Every structure is written in C-alpha cells, then in structure tokens.
Amino acid sequence: MKYANPYVAGVGLGLVLIAAFALTGHGLGASGAFAASAAGTVRAIAPDTAAANGFFNRYVADGADPWRDWLVLEILGVFVGGFLSAALAGRLRPTVDRGAGIAVRTRLMRAAGGGALMGVGAVLARGCTSGLALSGGALLSVGSWAFMMSAFAAGFAAAPLVRRSWP
Amino acid sequence: MNATDTFVAIGIGIAFGFALERAGLGNARKLAGQFLLRDFTVVKVMFSAILTAMLGLYWLGRLGAIDAAFLYVPDTYLAPQAVGGLVFGAGFALAGLCPGTSCVSAATGRGDGLATIAGLFAGVLATGLFFSPLAAFYESGGHGAWTLPALFDLPRGVVVFLVVAVALSAFAIVARIEEVRDLPAEAGSRLQSGSRLLSALAVFALTLGVLAAVDGVRTGTHKPAAAVPLVRPHSGC
Numbered sequence: 001m002k003y004a005n006p007y008v009a010g011v012g013l014g015l016v017l018i019a020a021f022a023l024t025g026h027g028l029g030a031s032g033a034f035a036a037s038a039a040g041t042v043r044a045i046a047p048d049t050a051a052a053n054g055f056f057n058r059y060v061a062d063g064a065d066p067w068r069d070w071l072v073l074e075i076l077g078v079f080v081g082g083f084l085s086a087a088l089a090g091r092l093r094p095t096v097d098r099g100a101g102i103a104v105r106t107r108l109m110r111a112a113g114g115g116a117l118m119g120v121g122a123v124l125a126r127g128c129t130s131g132l133a134l135s136g137g138a139l140l141s142v143g144s145w146a147f148m149m150s151a152f153a154a155g156f157a158a159a160p161l162v163r164r165s166w167p
Numbered sequence: 168m169n170a171t172d173t174f175v176a177i178g179i180g181i182a183f184g185f186a187l188e189r190a191g192l193g194n195a196r197k198l199a200g201q202f203l204l205r206d207f208t209v210v211k212v213m214f215s216a217i218l219t220a221m222l223g224l225y226w227l228g229r230l231g232a233i234d235a236a237f238l239y240v241p242d243t244y245l246a247p248q249a250v251g252g253l254v255f256g257a258g259f260a261l262a263g264l265c266p267g268t269s270c271v272s273a274a275t276g277r278g279d280g281l282a283t284i285a286g287l288f289a290g291v292l293a294t295g296l297f298f299s300p301l302a303a304f305y306e307s308g309g310h311g312a313w314t315l316p317a318l319f320d321l322p323r324g325v326v327v328f329l330v331v332a333v334a335l336s337a338f339a340i341v342a343r344i345e346e347v348r349d350l351p352a353e354a355g356s357r358l359q360s361g362s363r364l365l366s367a368l369a370v371f372a373l374t375l376g377v378l379a380a381v382d383g384v385r386t387g388t389h390k391p392a393a394a395v396p397l398v399r400p401h402s403g404c
Binding site for chain 1: 172173180181185189194199201207208212213214215216217220224239244248252263266270282284286305310314318323326364
C-alpha cells in the first residue's frame with residue numbers, strides 16, 4: 001500500500017502533538033528515552049556512578065526509576081504504533097534500506113555511526129527532531145529553531161558524502 | 168507514574184509511531200532523499216505538523232481550552248543547541264533516520280533501524296559517561312524559555328502568522344522544484360495529488376494565521392495572551 005499524502009500525515013502528526021500537550025503539558029520526544037534507558041543501564045550496573053554522573057544523575061535523582069520515565073513508555077508506544085500501521089498497510093518486511101551500490105554491512109555500519117553522532121548531538125542539544133525541533137518549534141522556542149536550522153544545514157552538507165548509501 | 172499516566176504515555180506513543188509510519192518516515196530512503204533534494208516528505212510532514220500544532224495551541228490557548236502556562240517550552244541554550252544540531256544533522260544524514268523514526272524503522276522489520284538504535288544508545292551512553300569535560304559547554308548560553316516573539320520583539324500572533332507564511336511559501340517552492348526536476352511522484356508525495364483537500368488545508372492555515380496576526384497586533388504581547396474563554400469554566404461546587 002502507498003504511503004499517505006505527507007501533508008495529510010503531517011496534519012495528523014500535528015494533532016497528535018496537540019493531544020500530547022493538552023494531556024501532559026509537554027510535547028513528543030525520542031532521544032530522551034535513549035538518555036533515560038542509558039541512565040537505567042548505568043544504574044543497574046553501577047548505581048553510585050549513575051548517582052554521581054553529571055548527566056545521568058537527573059534521571060535517577062530522588063529514587064526516580066528511569067525505566068518508568070514518560071518518554072521510555074512513549075517510545076514503547078512508538079514501536080507498537082509503527083508496527084501496527086505497517087501491518088495494516090502490508091508493509092512489514094525484514095529488509096535493510098540502502099542503495100544498490102552498497103553492501104548491507106557498510107549500510108549497517110553507517111546507520112550505527114549516524115546513530116552514535118545523533119546520540120552525541122542530542123545530549124548536547126537537550127533533545128532531537130521530536131522533542132526539540134517539532135515540539136519546541138510549535139511553541140516558537142528560539143533554541144528549537146536554532147537546532148532545526150543547524151541540523152538541516154549539517155544534513156544537507158553531509159548527505160552528498162554518503163550519496164552512494166542510497167539508490 | 169500512575170496507571171492513567173502510563174496509559175496516556177503509551178497511547179500517545181502509538182499515535183506518534185502510527186503517524187510517522189503512515190507518512191513513510193520509517194523508510195530511511197525517504198529521509199535520506201530529503202537531504203539529497205530528491206524526496207521532500209520530511210519537510211512536508213514536519214512543517215505541516217508544526218503549523219497544525221502551532222496554530223492549534225495558539226487558538227486553543229486564546230479560547231481558554233488549554234492553559235498556555237501549562238505548556239512546556241524547551242529551554243534555550245544557544246551554543247550547545249547550535250553545535251549539537253550540527254553533530255546531530257551529520258548523523259541524521261549518515262543514518263537516514265532520526266531517533267523517533269529509527270524506532271519506527273526497526274519496528275517495521277528494518278535492520279538499518281535497529282543499527283541506528285544501537286548507535287544512538289551507544290552515543291548517548293558514551294556522552295553521558297564522559298560528560299564532565301562537556302558540562303561547562305552544556306550549561307553555557309542559557310536563556311530559559313526564550314521564544315521567537317521575544318527575540319524579534321514582535322507580538323506572538325504576528326510571529327505565528329510569519330511562520331505560516333514562510334511554511335506555505337516553502338511548500339509552494341517544493342512543488343515547483345518537484346515539477347521542474349520531475350521527481351518520481353511516489354505515493355502522493357506531489358502537492359497535486361488530493362489537491363482540493365490540500366488547498367482547503369492551506370486556506371484554513373492561512374486564515375488562522377492572519378487572524379492570529381490581527382489578534383497579536385491587538386494584544387501586542389510576546390507571551391501567550393490571556394485566554395478569552397468561549398467555554399466558560401465551571402464555577403463553584
């Protein structure tokens with residue numbers, strides 16, 4: 001089945017964002033779930049390290065459970081929602097999206113490397129495309145728009161270097 | 168977190184993931200295509216979502232259905248967000264997925280989505296573990312809940328209108344680029360498909376934007392203006 005018209009899907013996404021704000025007071029997010037689960041992992045292995053760490057401490061302060069963080073639960077929902085949508089549209093298929101001129105292994109390395117860079121960037125910026133760009137952008141936050149502009153600028157600059165990743 | 172909050176969090180996540188997958192944003196080829204100017208799905212989805220939420224929250228706040236003070240505006244830390252954005256954007260182009268879309272990609276059976284998730288987790292974990300040298304930079308340039316209306320010294324409603332005007336112009340330019348470059352019209356990615364509905368949406372957005380500009384000039388404030396409740400709050404009891 002074809003994907004939805006992107007403008008219509010975008011309006012749908014905007015309505016989901018309004019619902020998130022109306023029900024919880026904050027918007028959508030994704031990188032925060034990775035930060036919380038990293039904090040949870042560190043706490044499970046070395047509780048003192050997590051409590052003393054300048055970044056992870058905020059997720060474990062006052063006996064908070066990072067695995068019960070709002071964003072961790074939300075991102076579990078994202079997996080379920082993405083799966084359901086693809087299942088209903090007949091789009092579930094084990095594959096690796098890549099260009100014809102590139103090996104699966106290379107593509108996976110680039111995906112992991114890109115993920116790692118995004119992890120670094122999201123920690124520094126305090127968010128990602130969901131929480132900072134989309135949610136903060138709708139509320140006209142200066143930092144959100146600054147992040148959005150520099151992320152797109154870097155994306156456009158970097159993409160030609162890995163053009164062969166794609167068809 | 169109680170049972171209701173858990174239910175709401177998972178429910179919102181399901182709707183979020185569903186919308187991303189519908190739009191085709193679980194597919195790294197579509198996201199990478201944006202950075203190569205071959206597929207404009209990302210810009211279309213992202214900016215129509217921002218317009219919808221911005222206009223919706225503005226007017227729901229003004230009509231008293233939502234308390235604007237209840238909405239969390241991300242704090243601005245200009246330097247770390249600009250630099251973090253550069254690192255993030257390079258990773259985004261390399262992976263062809265962002266954190267949210269990588270989860271959708273993995274959930275729909277894609278190995279590159281799973282690899283992006285693994286990389287993200289490693290990147291966040293490593294940055295967190297070696298955070299001390301970054302801490303001073305991380306805390307630099309703090310401006311609190313700084314907004315574009317305050318930055319440009321314009322009423323909030325006027326900025327809302329300007330964002331609508333810029334986004335609709337960008338959509339028109341994208342349509343022109345698609346026409347000139349004759350990009351493969353995969354899956355209703357052209358503005359032309361379903362154009363009557365899209366024209367109606369654009370006119371609706373523009374109308375709400377113009378009304379916001381008028382409202383902004385009238386109230387003249389950077390901050391969300393006090394609500395004029397159409398729905399009267401319950402009194403007493």
